[in-house]
Amino acid sequence: MNTRRHFFHLVSAGGALLGGGLAWRAATAAAPAAExxxxxxxxxxxxxxLTSAQxxxxxxxxTERPYSSPLNKEHRAGTFACAGCAQPLFSSTTKFDSGTGWPSFWQPLDKAVSNQMDTGFGMxxxxxxxxxxxxxLGHVFDDGPKPTGLRYCMNGVAMSFAPAAS
Structure with a gap:
């Protein structure tokens, strides 16, 4: 098992032991003020x-347990949006199988996401x-595919999917 997958399985197992539910609380800074x-x-x-998991x-x-989201297996053309406000986030054309158990993308839609430093779990x-x-939504790492080299590792429960019109 590669190191990344091993880490995520260990972390998710710890979360399952602590919370036993679909999602467990990460040791990260809370979302900035709503205003x-x-x-x-x-x-x-x-x-x-929102549902309790959302x-x-x-x-x-x-963070949801790896391999628990139906969106991980979503391969139709369409758009992934925020489950909280319905803002479009990712095109299905940028989705790839990272092997981590979470929906992964190599690029978000323009101005759809913002980044924040997370120092949880001692890293x-x-x-x-x-x-x-x-x-x-999740985290971004620099071990993704070309053309960006990025892996946006997202929680499926944090998103919805709208298939492209036929």
Missing amino acids: TWRVSYSDAEWRKR YAVLRQDG VRTAVRCSQCGGH
């Missing part, structure tokens, strides 16, 4: 709008947020 985003709601309203990932910086990573509502 800094174009789409913002009170915490109570976010809880009403809330744990999007609003509490959680420095780059967290990816929806640029419209600030929802936590």
